[in-house]
Amino acid sequence: MHSSLLWLVLPGLMLSEARSLPRYATRVSRCNTNQTSYDFVIAGGGIAGLTLADRLTEDASVIEAGEFDRGHADLDVPGAWSPFPYIWGLDTQPLRALDNRTELVVCGKMVGGGSNVNAMNWIRGAAADFDGWVELGNPGWGWDDLLPYFIKSENFTAPNPEFAKAANISWDSSIRGHEGPVQYTYSNYAYPAGSNWWDATLSTGIKPAPDPMSGKNMGIFWVPNVRDAATNIRCGARTAHYDRVYQTRPNYHILTGMTVDKILFEGSHAAGVQYLPSEGGEVVVVRATKEVIVTAGALHSPGVLQRSGVGPRNILQPLGIDVVVDLPGVGTNFHDQTTVQVNFNRPQCSAYTVPHNLSTVFTGVSLRDLGTDSDPWEAIVAEAKTRDVAALLPPGVGGDATVLAGYQAQRELLLRSYAATEQGAAIALLYFDTYSSTQAYFMKPLSRGRVAIAGTAPLAAPLVDYGTAADPTDLRVNAALLRKMREVMAQPAMRALGPVELAPYAAGDGAPIADAAGVERALRGNLVISNAHQCCSNPMLPRARGGVVDPAKKVYGVSGLRVADVSTFPMSVSGGPTPTVYGTSEKLADMIKRDWCLDGWCS
Numbered sequence: 281m282h283s284s285l286l287w288l289v290l291p292g293l294m295l296s297e298a299r300s301l302p303r304y305a306t307r308v309s310r311c312n313t314n315q316t317s318y319d320f321v322i323a324g325g326g327i328a329g330l331t332l333a334d335r336l337t338e339d340a341s342v343i344e345a346g347e348f349d350r351g352h353a354d355l356d357v358p359g360a361w362s363p364f365p366y367i368w369g370l371d372t373q374p375l376r377a378l379d380n381r382t383e384l385v386v387c388g389k390m391v392g393g394g395s396n397v398n399a400m401n402w403i404r405g406a407a408a409d410f411d412g413w414v415e416l417g418n419p420g421w422g423w424d425d426l427l428p429y430f431i432k433s434e435n436f437t438a439p440n441p442e443f444a445k446a447a448n449i450s451w452d453s454s455i456r457g458h459e460g461p462v463q464y465t466y467s468n469y470a471y472p473a474g475s476n477w478w479d480a481t482l483s484t485g486i487k488p489a490p491d492p493m494s495g496k497n498m499g500i501f502w503v504p505n506v507r508d509a510a511t512n513i514r515c516g517a518r519t520a521h522y523d524r525v526y527q528t529r530p531n532y533h534i535l536t537g538m539t540v541d542k543i544l545f546e547g548s549h550a551a552g553v554q555y556l557p558s559e560g561g562e563v564v565v566v567r568a569t570k571e572v573i574v575t576a577g578a579l580h581s582p583g584v585l586q587r588s589g590v591g592p593r594n595i596l597q598p599l600g601i602d603v604v605v606d607l608p609g610v611g612t613n614f615h616d617q618t619t620v621q622v623n624f625n626r627p628q629c630s631a632y633t634v635p636h637n638l639s640t641v642f643t644g645v646s647l648r649d650l651g652t653d654s655d656p657w658e659a660i661v662a663e664a665k666t667r668d669v670a671a672l673l674p675p676g677v678g679g680d681a682t683v684l685a686g687y688q689a690q691r692e693l694l695l696r697s698y699a700a701t702e703q704g705a706a707i708a709l710l711y712f713d714t715y716s717s718t719q720a721y722f723m724k725p726l727s728r729g730r731v732a733i734a735g736t737a738p739l740a741a742p743l744v745d746y747g748t749a750a751d752p753t754d755l756r757v758n759a760a761l762l763r764k765m766r767e768v769m770a771q772p773a774m775r776a777l778g779p780v781e782l783a784p785y786a787a788g789d790g791a792p793i794a795d796a797a798g799v800e801r802a803l804r805g806n807l808v809i810s811n812a813h814q815c816c817s818n819p820m821l822p823r824a825r826g827g828v829v830d831p832a833k834k835v836y837g838v839s840g841l842r843v844a845d846v847s848t849f850p851m852s853v854s855g856g857p858t859p860t861v862y863g864t865s866e867k868l869a870d871m872i873k874r875d876w877c878l879d880g881w882c883s
């Protein structure tokens with residue numbers, strides 16, 4: 281199944297040239313778009329691409345070109361989850377800090393991108409994340425700036441009030457959206473073991489969080505799922521931003537099964553893109569009269585730029601690529617969110633998440649929650665401050681002064697956020713699946729990797745240096761998370777279920793590994809490096825800080841080109857990326873409309 285996407289927006293002025301194109305086309309072929317011009321050409325039809333295509337065509341004509349999933353129950357039903365036909369699988373390069381392991385990582389490959397295959401957890405970033413983006417040099421992207429767009433993007437359906445009360449589901453209606461296209465709601469069922477987790481967490485001193493979407497997410501809370509409450513069916517970007525509108529948008533065209541090779545420059549102006557069938561074949565050109573917008577996701581957008589001559593000279597030149605702009609940040613600053621998965625044997629309890637009933641109670645924790653007398657959180661922060669920062673970056677990256685300056689600025693913010701109290705952003709989430717495993721998701725790592733092309737072949741996989749735990753402090757935080765998880769499991773409410781810890785963090789005789797060296801060894805071998813929350817590989821940062829795009833998401837040093845997807849986050853957020861990709865895309869759509877006087881923005 282190939283679904284690399286090219287989104288093509290037909291300009292009003294060019295209608296005669298494109299007269300042969302079908303009206304209200306759901307898909308166009310590369311033959312009837314050959315040599316055609318569009319206002320906007322969008323490379324990649326995931327969350328950001330579809331959100332922008334929808335909003336930018338409210339006032340214009342659009343063409344569509346795409347590959348769609350065929351409504352599998354195992355994609356659409358919460359919990360019945362088998363996304364494998366619709367993903368890209370990529371092998372990482374050896375993980376230097378993790379025994380040189382290589383791992384398979386995934387991202388979405390279909391109309392809708394990750395949103396149509398993901399785990400449906402809907403957790404906004406916290407206020408401190410976005411205020412940090414502003415502090416790093418991005419005016420206009422703070423929490424107050426984004427909140428209206430989070431609200432615009434979504435439609436929240438409240439659960440049955442009696443069930444919500446009994447299950448401790450709480451929310452603040454005033455900061456949730458009620459008219460937007462992305463439908464989300466809560467599970468309709470709570471597994472009994474969920475109460476054990478709730479009570480055990482409370483007894484460690486952690487309190488319930490009134491609404492994790494409010495910008496404050498420290499504490500215990502339910503996480504909603506991105507599905508339609510009436511039908512219990514997934515609501516991905518395809519449903520929310522394509523199916524909802526295409527029949528009324530003669531100017532919205534999508535081309536599927538096509539991979540964008542590179543952007544075509546006239547001088548330093550992006551004039552169009554060159555693409556080819558995802559299984560190989562003839563290269564075709566499409567021109568953009570206004571802008572090219574790249575939204576191929578954090579693993580693929582850097583390669584589109586690099587193949588086009590936009591990227592670090594030390595990658596482009598050896599490959600014989602003409603440098604359009606030497607932009608050292610392209611592909612750097614890459615990171616994901618990791619997981620410590622702790623397994624238990626609980627034969628007497630059979631409740632498990634079955635289709636339709638996701639049990640989704642999470643606990644947002646700060647580093648303060650993780651410290652102990654023998655391993656105080658202040659010592660973890662102090663140790664991180666002693667590092668030779670340039671040496672932590674992937675080979676060939678730390679030598680660039682701009683990227684290094686950006687990394688240092690991020691570290692200062694991160695280490696400050698590690699000291700946050702309950703007013704700040706959680707650095708990790710603890711989760712119990714109500715059956716046999718618990719997970720600790722570390723959302724704010726210090727380590728950074730890099731994505732780089734291996735050559736000029738457009739269909740070749742990128743080289744992905746994950747860089748996981750390159751800063752050993754990340755392992756120390758993960759060790760503290762393992763300790764916290766065991767503390768929760770040791771509370772009377774969880775002990776009542778009789779959990780016995782199993783491998784990989786317990787030895788063969790069932791004894792949990794407790795010594796620091798043993799835990800570190802187990803983490804090197806078993807830390808899960810990816811939640812498919814890859815981000816930040818074309819960061820929105822000042823150019824002097826290794827940035828790739830400015831606060832309007834325009835690529836530095838060229839014209840007519842923006843990058844708009846999860847790769848432009850400066851840092852991962854305290855939550856899942858999905859609501860933030862929707863919200864930031866909604867905001868960018870208004871900025872683009874203002875720039876081009878579309879949709880009444882200048883009248």
Ligand SMILES: Cc1cc2nc3c(=O)[nH]c(=O)nc-3n(C[C@H](O)[C@H](O)[C@H](O)COP(=O)(O)OP(=O)(O)OC[C@H]3O[C@@H](n4cnc5c(N)ncnc54)[C@H](O)[C@@H]3O)c2cc1C
Binds near residue numbers: 324392395402578856
């Ligand atoms: C299995 C899985 C589970 C996840 N679970 C969650 C979760 O529970 N909660 C959460 O918040 N997030 C989750 N995520 C992450 C989330 O889905 C992504 O962060 C999000 O989709 C990123 O949006 P995007 O628009 O930046 O990129 P994507 O949605 O990844 O879209 C990029 C699109 O570009 C296409 N593309 C790539 N290269 C090219 C090219 N050269 N030419 C043309 N097209 C190209 C891809 O095929 C893809 O469709 C999950 C992701 C996966 C894969």
Ligand SMILES: *[C@@H]1O[C@H](CO)[C@@H](O)[C@H](O)[C@H]1NC(C)=O
Binds near residue numbers: 311314315564
């Ligand atoms: C596109 O147009 C060019 C020039 O007319 C032609 O050579 C090429 O074969 C066309 N390709 C496709 C796929 O239609």
Ligand SMILES: *[C@@H]1O[C@H](CO)[C@@H](O)[C@H](O)[C@H]1NC(C)=O
Binds near residue numbers: 374376379380
């Ligand atoms: C990982 O590989 C590098 C390069 O080959 C080597 O120098 C290093 O010793 C290896 N580390 C481990 C733990 O095997």
Ligand SMILES: *[C@@H]1O[C@H](CO)[C@@H](O)[C@H](O)[C@H]1NC(C)=O
Binds near residue numbers: 461
């Ligand atoms: C929002 O959800 C409600 C059900 O809670 C539904 O009645 C309404 O039509 C939805 N609105 C939009 C814009 O999808």
Ligand SMILES: *[C@@H]1O[C@H](CO)[C@@H](O)[C@H](O)[C@H]1NC(C)=O
Binds near residue numbers: 474
């Ligand atoms: C809800 O909270 C109460 C009071 O803290 C607790 O006893 C109960 O177990 C919780 N229920 C669930 C389903 O989490």
Ligand SMILES: *[C@@H]1O[C@H](CO)[C@@H](O)[C@H](O)[C@H]1NC(C)=O
Binds near residue numbers: 468469512635636637
């Ligand atoms: C799970 O969800 C289904 C469908 O919404 C519902 O009918 C059922 O009662 C729920 N509970 C369990 C335990 O499956």
